[in-house]
Ligand SMILES: *[C@@H]1O[C@H](CO)[C@@H](O)[C@H](O)[C@H]1NC(C)=O
Ligand SMILES: *[C@@H]1O[C@H](CO)[C@@H](O)[C@H](O)[C@H]1NC(C)=O
Ligand SMILES: *[C@@H]1O[C@H](CO)[C@@H](O)[C@H](O)[C@H]1NC(C)=O
């Protein structure tokens with residue numbers, strides 16, 4: 001900033017040699033104090049703040065520092081584009097702000113534990129936000145169906161009021177970590193499974209999904225499967241015996257048949273399997 005106050009003649013007499021150096025110095029000063037901030041992203045963030053009702057918790061989103069230094073905001077240091085937006089646990093009551101769609105370099109959005117209401121907008125996905133790989137909307141009051149565009153690699157929608165079936169687009173290999181627990185989702189979730197998929201963690205607990213678990217192929221990397229509290233029928237896939245489970249729960253469904261026996265499933269107690277129609281074998285009573 002001091003460079004701007006230099007006597008004008010210094011710049012004019014030696015423009016050709018000095019100016020490139022001045023530009024480089026200015027650029028590095030801007031970067032090191034976090035002042036570099038894309039102008040239209042800053043305007044979009046102020047529109048987001050306004051749509052959230054200008055909550056006191058976001059009073060630091062003002063022009064005293066560059067927008068890349070605002071709480072919950074990170075930028076790409078080269079471009080000044082906003083890459084992360086976190087408005088976490090601030091008890092904010094509003095719809096998801098449409099201005100987020102203008103932050104097209106976002107990689108990560110975390111709006112968890114507020115009181116956001118209304119539907120999930122279709123721009124929250126890699127169609128509109130090409131670099132988006134992380135989206136948390138858990139612990140809000142969002143309702144309606146899941147939009148087909150919401151195919152985000154690491155996606156959490158836990159604890160909302162979402163209803164209806166999963167969109168057919170969720171059959172594609174889009175997810176590594178998917179948490180849809182504690183909603184009112186219905187229908188077939190078997191489309192999420194498949195041998196070749198990258199899915200590692202799947203949480204569907206406490207919804208109304210209804211499908212035949214015995215017919216799914218477990219993704220190679222899956223080590224978290226929590227589907228308790230649904231209407232899932234059929235049997236537990238035999239391949240479950242050979243997996244190194246970090247978490248596993250199929251309780252409170254309509255499952256039947258023998259529990260696959262393996263090194264990891266042997267560590268499980270009855271609460272991993274309880275409340276089904278006719279599962280049998282260790283740790284439940286023996287099959288007839
Ligand atoms: C602007 O943000 C700074 C923190 O970055 C804060 O100290 C200041 O109070 C804010 N100004 C207003 C008017 O809210
Ligand atoms: C920042 O943006 C540039 C230009 O788009 C890109 O090449 C670079 O990988 C980005 N940096 C990070 C850390 O994402
Ligand atoms: C959240 O906001 C509501 C309504 O403004 C208020 O009644 C409630 O006490 C707040 N909760 C917390 C934890 O601040």
Ligand SMILES: *[C@@H]1O[C@H](CO)[C@@H](O)[C@H](O)[C@H]1NC(C)=O
Nearest residue numbers: 228229248249251252271272
């Ligand atoms: C499995 O889920 C049921 C129902 O949600 C719960 O009561 C039980 O504690 C869970 N067991 C394990 C091992 O997670």
